[in-house]
Amino acid sequence: MRAYVDQELCIGCGLCTSIAPDVFAMNADGKAEAVSDTTDANGESVKQAIEGCPVAAIRETE
């Protein structure tokens, strides 16, 4: 599983990178993106990041 951040929707607030720093990082455009896969170890944080995203820009993909 890997999370996907919709670059059009992302406002670059940094919430997901703060909640799950080992999965999300800010890119050169100032938007968040997933830089690693979702694992058992970080699954809970990724779920919280998805739920907490203020613009619902994150979803899980296979």
Next chain:
Amino acid sequence: MNEQKMFCWQCQETAGNKGCTVCGVCGKTADVAALQDELVYETKRLSQVTTALRKDGKPVDKDINHLVTVNLFITITNANFDADAIKAAIAKTKTMRGKLATKDTKSTKDMVGVLATTDEDIRSLRELITYGLKGLAAYSKHANALMQDDEDVDAFIQRALAATLDDSLSVNDLIALALETGKFGVAGMALLDKANTSAYGNPEITEVDIGVRANPGILISGHDLRDLEMLLEQTAGAGIDVYTHSEMLPSHYYPAFKKYPHFAGNYGNAWWKQKEEFEKFNGPILMTTNCVVPPAASYKDRLWTTGAAGFPGCRHIDGEYGEQKDFSALIEQAKKCPPPTGIESGKIVGGFAHEQVFALAGKVVEAVKSGAIRKFVVMAGCDGRHKSRDYYAEFAKALPKDVVILTAGCAKYKYNKLDLGDIGGIPRVLDAGQCNDSYSLALIALRLKEVFGLDDINKLPLAFNIAWYEQKAVIVLLALLYLGVKNIHLGPTLPAFLSSNVAKVLVENFGIAGIGSVDDDMKLLVG
């Protein structure tokens, strides 16, 4: 770059620790943010009028004081997302000003919102004061609900609000006003302490169950003890259990609530985990203050608000101070719901507010004198979503076994379920209560200062490592500064609304610092 649609930086989770500009990280839309800005501005304009009336020796009605405090409370982070409710508050405020004002004060749309002030230091101080006043207003509002008022506090709130629109005030004037806000913060917390303890008794050491029972349940969140009392009365004998959530946990410590056999325990953790936990609770949830996270569809019809809280599409229960609120619809819903799904089991201990700790004073002083307790660390404040807050759990775990944590507020959820043990029967986590019960921690510190014959609170074996998230923590911080507490560590980040010059004043005069690594801070704070 995204187009700027709003500007809000009042909480610790503000975007990039700079400011939310498209929508709030809290979940508020730009439209709601604009309405909140307008409500704050209109409340300041009303306060100009009431402050002028008081100056002329004319009395200001309690209803106006209550309108001001509720208005500010509505704009606290995570309190009210309901545009219609905010519009109604704006209209009421304008009408009230119209009734009072003999001549109208000037108003332009340019004066609404944080960025209306262009000088960054003046802006920073105006916002620091406004946020402190929001926290103070929240505490006043809860006291008001228990029919306790302090006209001096209300007069100050309004005078200070008016002052944030006064362009003649200098940076130094506003620094002085920020410290005065702390003085009234102490008074406001004392008022709420008096309101809570005179109505419900002094908190005492209490074990709180964190598991679930077999009946359907109602979950009550927030700070308002009067709402809790009404709910407990109305659910008596109904076959429903009442559970507390987050900042309502300390209500279990009050003697008056122990007589209700259906007051079952505490469910869940701090505010930010509510999406997952409310879903599993299965029954209705009543939010009595802020800390509302935009609800998932799965439980939105079970989320109810009252008081200053609100969310569009969620049912709101009205009721004036002194009136019985009618929770019957919520209770009927509960009867049709399955019981809560257990997510934890066991017990947590709290109730270490001022009178309980004073009763143990001999034991505590002896433990300090014998060296059994080396130091106290105040780790009060708020919890939040950022991973960086794991620092507080790690810090608590890494503390030497002869150090005691004093806490209040929802920050405790980072470490109150760890088994940190006790020192000669004194638990190593002493929970005084809600964030406003930081007042208890201040009283305890002042008592220890007296017992040890010290002339300065900073000479106590006491360190401050405070976590903040929203504006009630701002008034607690200002209150501590007013009480002369130095070298407070504030995290996980310093507020975005502190300009570099204002931060410098706080660092140079009060020794305020951010947090570093657990190891480094342990050396700094504990030695």
